Amino acid sequence: MSTEEKSLNFIEQIIEEDLKNGLSKNKLRFRFPPEPNGYLHIGHASAICLNFGLGIDYQAPVNLRFDDTNPAKEEQEYVDAIKRDIEWLGYQWANECYASDYFQQLYDWAVEFVKKGKAYVDSQSSEEMAKQKGTPTQAGTNSPYRNRSVEENLDLLKRMKNGEFPNGTHILRAKIDMAHTNMLMRDPIMYRILHSHHHRTGDQWCIYPMYDWAHGESDYLEQISHSFCTLEFLPHRELYDWFLDQVYDSTKVRPKQREFARRNLSHTVVSKRKLLQLVEEKHVSGWDDPRMSTISGMRRRGYPPMAIRNFAKTIGIAKRTNLIDVSLLEFCVREELNKTTHRVMAVLNPVKLIITNYPEGKEEWLEAENNPEEEVMTYRKVPFAKELYIEREDFQEEANKKFFRLTLGTEVRLKNAYIIKGESVVKDADGNITEIHCTYDTDSRSGSGTEASQRKVKGTIHWVSIQHAIPAEVRIYDRLFSHESPDGNKEIDFKEFINPNSLEVITGYVEPSLQSAKNLDQFQFQRLGYFCVDKDSSAEKLVFNKTVGLRDTWAKVEAKD
RNA sequence: UGGUCUAUGGUGUAAUGGUAACACUACGGUUUUUGGUGCCGUCUUUCUAGGUUCGAGUCCUAGUAGACCAACCA
16 A cells, blocks of 8 residues: 555545534445436546546446336337446446336335325326426425325326326326426426336336436335435435435435536537437447547547546546646547557658668568667567659658658668668659669668667657558548537538548558457557557458557648748 | 526546645646657636634525426436
């Protein structure tokens, strides 16, 4: 154990306080409660990492609970995807739970509420009820059905449950206070009639509990000690506690709801409704399209799970409204990838380079470091020959002194190979360069130990041997949106939001060692960025997705000139 | 025009009445067989006004600004 002082966020302070006040440590229990109506996205990362992180820190169980109280929107596919994503992030839940597991208990409690005069069946239309509810500045008025007899309420509730009424004809409401300043306390709905097939309970139920009625009671049934949610649920806390008061047995743990601010990421849309729209209207290939802000999209894009966890840790937990710059996320991704990825050579925009004094037909297999950051260095062999591809941007016939790469008459090192000197170019009729001719210093091979191999030249460029290189499909993704504000309530306008160039597919040439790359294997293409292999059964070529670029100082230097 | 929550650099988070700090970004230097990485540095911060206190980012009051609340969604 280190004595290093760790500052606690306000959530951890609440837990410490409760522990100090007598809550025993083995009663700690947390939960992550997604609704299975979409895929998890980066906006969920904070809640996931908070709850599962607390579970790890306090060695307490964390339940994964699906808040499946609205069968109209929920599907098994989403349940599966959520489980997959949480596992991929490296977390384990203690129990897989469903709000629907508690439907019977919830119903039995509701019957008790009715018997005690704490709930009644209202038979107005939703419009009428909305009118009676008042506004934030104006008290509501009582429903004409508010004082129905217990017997009548019991009978109606039973018939609601038995499916005797169509949707929308009756609801069960808690009887609290229609004049309460908190609108959620104005006789909130507990059950609505919904003749809808549920992905787990099938057609067993046709009345479904509302969030407020199901959530706190589910926490209680699972004996969750701390129920953390986002700030928009803060006004719900009073109702959460009211419902709990009605069923609470003082020998049990009483769950405590506390709220933290949801994180907003600049230039990123994370509303499930909008992500669903992108999928359904086929603007993207699916929920796991690498342009999506979903966890599964980021996985396919090559984001390492630890990067997402570190990101969540770095942005912390607080209550202020916020807009986090995506550059922080990208920093976390690079930080992780830098430690682990092999540096390999690929040329995405090739131009032919011929070494005039290199023997025709000769090939050499040169040794290359996999990753200069590795503690124990590993190496691979790369083939070298007379004709190479280099990056078109790595050559200029004449250049200013800030250009570190190949020009006519200057020397650069071919990474892992020889020092070469630009001699001449061949152009087509339009003046485009088709070949660059150079000579090499025969004594300068990397690692040969000769004096020439130690020479400093002003630049190093990457290359691939034309006869050995593998053509590969390289998909370069932009972030899908470039809208400054987070979601808001505005309708999504695809013309405004979608960058039509958000996906660029090109053919690049990669070194032959990548032939055996596996799905999601990650590489840093020298000076081009981080890429991951995306195995696509329909594609014959190797397919790479661009994960994230390197820090692009080179573009800035050029911009300055 | 009600209630609740929030307010620390460009961004995010800390400082728990006692020297305002860490990270990202930006910029500069340095190392480098990647214009990457690493290392060093610079810039920029307590919403306003009162009050309590020896001492306030922190506590109190008022103001200002922002967020949330009127789904048979969660």
